[in-house]
Amino acid sequence: MSKVLKLDESILELVTRHPEAVDIMAGLGFHDITKPGMLQTAGRFMTLSKGMKLKRIELETVRLAFEQHGFEIIE
Numbered sequence: 001m002s003k004v005l006k007l008d009e010s011i012l013e014l015v016t017r018h019p020e021a022v023d024i025m026a027g028l029g030f031h032d033i034t035k036p037g038m039l040q041t042a043g044r045f046m047t048l049s050k051g052m053k054l055k056r057i058e059l060e061t062v063r064l065a066f067e068q069h070g071f072e073i074i075e
Contacts, residue, residue: 002070003018003069003070003071003072004071004072004073004074005017005018005021005048005066005071005072005073005074006048006073006074006075007047007048007049007052007059007073007074007075008047008048008049009047009048010043010044010045010046010047011025011033011039011042011043011046011047011048011051012039012040012043012044014048015033015039015043018071020069021066021071022034024065024066024069024071025051027065028055028057028061028062028065029055029057030051030055048062048073
């Protein structure tokens with residue numbers, strides 16, 4: 001796997017490096033990520049781990065979804 005993401009990096013950094021992550025995250029229930037301006041505001045300080053806690057989404061669910069798209073998650 002060549003695409004690596006960290007749970008504690010900002011969503012803005014993640015999506016800037018891997019734009020396809022927007023669709024993966026929206027499919028997981030992070031619908032706000034598709035709203036205009038959200039990446040430039042909340043995305044600067046929101047991390048994947050904070051978002052999972054907020055949305056009550058299990059790590060394994062997120063890990064499986066990203067792995068299906070060739071990502072590796074580092075905790």
